[in-house]
Amino acid sequence: MTITEGFVGKASPQGVDLPPGQHLARGFPVLSAGPTPLISTSAWECTVTTTTGHKHVFDWTRLHQLPAEDITVDIHCVTRWSKLGTRWRGVPVEALLADIDDPTAAHVMASSYGGYRTNIPLADLLGGRAWLVFEYDGQALSPEHGGPVRLLVPHLYLWKSAKWITGLTLMATDQPGFWESLGYHRYGDPWLEQRHSRD
Ligand SMILES: Nc1nc2c(c(=O)[nH]1)N[C@H]1C(S)=C(S)[C@@H](COP(=O)(O)O)O[C@H]1N2
Numbered sequence: 716m717t718i719t720e721g722f723v724g725k726a727s728p729q730g731v732d733l734p735p736g737q738h739l740a741r742g743f744p745v746l747s748a749g750p751t752p753l754i755s756t757s758a759w760e761c762t763v764t765t766t767t768g769h770k771h772v773f774d775w776t777r778l779h780q781l782p783a784e785d786i787t788v789d790i791h792c793v794t795r796w797s798k799l800g801t802r803w804r805g806v807p808v809e810a811l812l813a814d815i816d817d818p819t820a821a822h823v824m825a826s827s828y829g830g831y832r833t834n835i836p837l838a839d840l841l842g843g844r845a846w847l848v849f850e851y852d853g854q855a856l857s858p859e860h861g862g863p864v865r866l867l868v869p870h871l872y873l874w875k876s877a878k879w880i881t882g883l884t885l886m887a888t889d890q891p892g893f894w895e896s897l898g899y900h901r902y903g904d905p906w907l908e909q910r911h912s913r914d
């Protein structure tokens with residue numbers, strides 16, 4: 716999709732493909748439920764835990780041994796701002812999970828440094844629809860936006876894209892994360908306006 720400068724900032728732009736109830740953001744808002752943790756690339760780790768408790772640790776070096784790709788996607792926050800054509804670089808979650816055998820896994824709890832958690836069906840992290848990203852717009856991902864590494868699941872509301880990712884826990888059954896426990900939707904499809912649990 717292409718957008719022209721003139722559309723940016725208009726509340727109801729004509730010809731721009733926005734989910735219902737969303738408007739275009741100016742700039743890149745920061746939304747964090749707590750303080751920004753400062754994690755060096757050498758200290759960063761993301762642990763994949765299987766339903767049987769096996770742990771697979773990915774550090775910065777191991778993450779960069781996996782094939783990275785550049786992605787351009789639209790992102791949608793439940794607070795009603797969207798940002799079109801955002802550019803990131805990262806590794807598909809599918810590549811992390813490729814060698815992990817866990818037939819009973821159906822859901823995933825993503826967890827962050829600082830304790831934030833969010834649940835996502837495993838299928839939504841596969842098929843080239845979710846990444847562990849470490850660059851935004853050609854630069855190292857800044858701490859306030861989740862650097863050194865965050866999850867990016869752009870087809871769901873942005874609260875599912877856990878910043879400062881440190882764990883992916885595979886689960887047989889769904890469990891609510893932080894916002895989901897507070898009444899946000901279990902799944903969070905922006906095109907279906909799945910904002911709250913009653914939606
Ligand atoms: N660890 C962590 N991840 C998080 C959050 C958070 O508070 N902590 N906020 C979520 C919410 S509600 C949104 S909208 C996006 C915001 O990402 P941004 O600050 O890069 O815009 O991050 C999501 N990931």
Ligand SMILES: [Mo]
Pocket residue numbers: 746792793794873874
């Ligand atoms: Mo959000």
